[in-house]
Amino acid sequence: xxxxxxxxxxxxxxxxxxxxxxTLLVHLIREQLNLTGTHIGCDTSSCGACTVIVNGRAIxxxxxxAVQADGATIETIEGLAGAGLHPLQExxxxxxxLQCGYCTPGMIMSAKALxxxxxxxxxxxxxxxxxGNLCRCTGYVKIVEAIQYxxxxxREQQTQEVPA
Amino acid sequence: MIPSAFDFYxxxxxxxxxxxxxxxxxxxxxxxxxxxxxxxxRFRLAAPAVLVDINGIGGLDGLRETNGHLAIxxxxxxxxxxxxxxxxxRYPLLADAAHVIADPLVRNRATVGxxxxxxxxxxxxxxxxxxxxxxxxxxxxxxxxxxxxDDFFTGMFSTSLEPDELxxxxxxxxxxxxxxxxxxxxxxxxxxxxxxxxxxxxxMDGPTIRTIRIALTNVSPTPIRAEEAERILTGQTLxxxxxxxAGQAAAAACDPSADLRGSIEYKRDLTRVLVKRAVxxxxxxxxx
Numbered sequence: 001x002x003x004x005x006x007x008x009x010x011x012x013x014x015x016x017x018x019x020x021x022x023t024l025l026v027h028l029i030r031e032q033l034n035l036t037g038t039h040i041g042c043d044t045s046s047c048g049a050c051t052v053i054v055n056g057r058a059i060x061x062x063x064x065x066a067v068q069a070d071g072a073t074i075e076t077i078e079g080l081a082g083a084g085l086h087p088l089q090e091x092x093x094x095x096x097x098l099q100c101g102y103c104t105p106g107m108i109m110s111a112k113a114l115x116x117x118x119x120x121x122x123x124x125x126x127x128x129x130x131x132g133n134l135c136r137c138t139g140y141v142k143i144v145e146a147i148q149y150x151x152x153x154x155r156e157q158q159t160q161e162v163p164a
Numbered sequence: 165m166i167p168s169a170f171d172f173y174x175x176x177x178x179x180x181x182x183x184x185x186x187x188x189x190x191x192x193x194x195x196x197x198x199x200x201x202x203x204x205x206r207f208r209l210a211a212p213a214v215l216v217d218i219n220g221i222g223g224l225d226g227l228r229e230t231n232g233h234l235a236i237x238x239x240x241x242x243x244x245x246x247x248x249x250x251x252x253x254r255y256p257l258l259a260d261a262a263h264v265i266a267d268p269l270v271r272n273r274a275t276v277g278x279x280x281x282x283x284x285x286x287x288x289x290x291x292x293x294x295x296x297x298x299x300x301x302x303x304x305x306x307x308x309x310x311x312x313x314d315d316f317f318t319g320m321f322s323t324s325l326e327p328d329e330l331x332x333x334x335x336x337x338x339x340x341x342x343x344x345x346x347x348x349x350x351x352x353x354x355x356x357x358x359x360x361x362x363x364x365x366x367x368m369d370g371p372t373i374r375t376i377r378i379a380l381t382n383v384s385p386t387p388i389r390a391e392e393a394e395r396i397l398t399g400q401t402l403x404x405x406x407x408x409x410a411g412q413a414a415a416a417a418c419d420p421s422a423d424l425r426g427s428i429e430y431k432r433d434l435t436r437v438l439v440k441r442a443v444x445x446x447x448x449x450x451x452x
Contacts, residue, residue, distance in 0.1 A: 001169035021172035021215070024202075043165075045203050046355060048269055057243070057272040063202045064273065067172055068195075068217060110269065131354040132267030 006070035010035065011079030019066045026050045028066035029076060037077035037105050041134070048133030051106035052076050058113035060132070077105035080112070087153040088112060088146070097146030099137035107133045111147045119155055123148070167205035174217040178303055178330065181218055186305045186328040188214045194330060195219070196239060196278035199270045200287075224332060225275075227251070233299075236334040238277025243268070245276070255336065256449050257345025257365050261292045264347070267355040277331045280316070283323045283386075286357035290317060290387030292347060294379035295363035296336045304329035317386045342368045344450025348442040349381065350434060352425065358382045359425045362414070362438040368450040371401045378410075378443070383418035383435050390414035393439060402447055410443065411436035 007016045010033060017032050029035050029052065038061060041049030045063040052061045053075040080086035088108045091097060098104045107130060114121060114129035121129065126147050127140065135143060175181040185192055193212035195201060196219070204210040218224065224239035227248060234255060245251055245262035252259045265271060265279070265288050279289040280300070293300075293313045300311045305328055316323050325331060339345070349361035361381035367374045376397050378390040392413040400406045420431035 002171045004172065020169070022167045022169055022205075024166075024206075027166075043206065045199065045270065048267075051269060058269055059272050060269050062206075063199055063270075065172070065195075065198070065202070065215075067174075068198075068219065070174075129268060132269035 004067045004070070006067055008069050008071065009073045011074070011076060021065065021067050023066045024062055025052070025054075025064045025066045025069050026061035028069075029061060029074075035076050035078050039102055039105055041102065041106075046134065047103070047106075048110060048130075049103050049106045051109045051133060053109055053113050056113070056116070058110045075109070075112070077108060080108065086112075086150075087157070088115075088150040090153065091146035091149035092143075095142055095146040095149050097138070097143045098135075103133060103135045103137075107135065107143060111150065115147070115151055115154060119158070120151060121147075165206050165208060167202070168208065168211040170212055171214045172217065173214065174220050176220050176222075178221055178224075178332070181216055181221060181330055182303060182305055182328060184214070184216045185330065188216075189327050192216055192327070194281070196281075197241065197274040198278075199266065199274040200278065200282045200284065218330070224277075229254075229338070231338065233335040233337050236276050236336070238275065238281075238331045238333060240276045242266070242271035242274045242276065242279070246271070254339060255345070257292055257295060257347050257363055257446070258336070260345075260347035261288045261349075261363070264288065264349045264351070264361075270355070276334060280334065281323060281325060281331045283317055283319075283321050285320060285385060285387050286382040287387075288347070288349065288358070288361060288381055291361060291363040291379035291381040293334060293336070294387060294389050295345065295365040295377045297365075297377055298337070299335045300331055301333040301335065302329045303332050308332075310335075314389070320385045339365070340367060342374070342450050344368065344446040344448070346442045346445035346449065348438045348445070350438065357425070360418075360420070360431050360434045360438055362435065362442040364439075364442040364446040366397075366443070366446050366450060368447055373397050373400055373402070373447070376443070378414060378439060380414065380418055380435060383420040383431050385419065388417065390417045390439065392417060397443065402444065407440045407443060411439040414439040 002021045039049040041047035050061045192214040195215045195217040225237040228235045298313045345365040349358045363379045366376040393410040396410045415432040415436040
């Protein structure tokens with residue numbers, strides 16, 4: 001059984017931590033870094049509640065060992081809000097994109113990675129993009145609307161920042 | 165569950181990785197994308213004493229097209245296959261499969277080589293590579309060798325790779341003029357394994373099928389080709405009668421087990437229908 005000293009950047013802050021090889025990334029995030037916004041749902045790589053962004057890619061943090069994240073840059077739900085809510089958080093609020101809220105952190109992180117790659121997705125592309133995230137409450141209609149809201153708002157912010 | 169304890173190594177070179185595999189033998193498992201291995205370890209279906217993580221080895225990922233073939237680095241993420249337009253244009257069978265493997269989050273980690281080396285008959289790339297007639301490159305302490313895909317799968321979860329060999333590259337023969345392919349999968353939901361899936365790669369000579377390879381996913385203990393169906397279609401034009409005969413031959417060739425995805429009869433009949441549809445789609449793409 002090996003233990004490892006690793007360094008990773010989470011939401012802009014660098015952390016140097018000791019981890020057992022078998023520790024899963026989601027456990028390190030929740031239990032050692034105390035960032036409990038990332039949820040554990042199925043524990044079997046199915047539901048996507050544990051989705052975080054590692055080096056720009058949305059992944060299931062229950063299916064990666066923490067030691068593999070040595071040197072990585074990670075974004076979790078806690079990193080989204082700045083002075084106010086992130087447009088995705090605002091979208092889920094305004095469009096009622098959640099009921100129980102359990103899947104929401106993972107859903108938002110998947111959506112964030114999707115919008116970074118494709119700022120103006122069609123409804124079909126949004127549904128495809130979040131197809132690794134399960135929601136058992138909403139039937140997804142409101143989640144799609146929330147992501148569309150966020151996409152429009154992010155595009156608006158972009159054009160304000162860079163005048164044509 | 166938490167996996168059993170293990171020793172973790174992250175070699176930076178192929179030689180280091182092979183040395184670790186040679187040293188630890190059967191005790192060691194290669195960790196690539198981990199999207200099958202880590203869940204298996206969490207269920208305690210696998211409890212390797214040593215993991216050799218190959219993610220830090222340079223040069224094992226990426227796609228390279230030469231005159232003769234498309235070379236896919238074993239560590240290439242499934243997501244990468246969806247990001248190249250030339251894959252959609254020239255390798256539609258591969259593009260079809262890339263779209264339906266697990267889900268987008270899993271595809272950001274999962275690798276093409278892992279999907280093959282894991283040798284789960286429910287995985288999608290085995291049938292795809294059988295239909296392409298791919299060659300696999302492996303490296304071990306005795307040097308490099310290539311393995312024809314037809315000799316690769318030796319049983320459920322077992323391959324002709326030695327414990328100290330690493331799969332490094334997959335080579336798909338570059339499809340010539342008149343070629344087409346398709347992968348059709350029926351799954352209960354995104355992320356589930358196939359109830360049945362069919363991979364077809366063919367070459368058309370006008371209306372006639374000149375060559376064809378057909379392979380089946382998750383309807384037998386190992387990934388298999390539907391050779392009788394291939395024989396029935398070779399040299400024929402596409403008629404309802406020849407397609408039906410090929411579909412029935414494929415249904416007879418498979419050996420599915422009844423489970424929560426369906427009965428044996430259902431899986432056989434689904435395979436019959438999927439073979440007919442996949443051959444038609446591949447032929448349509450070829451004549452375009």
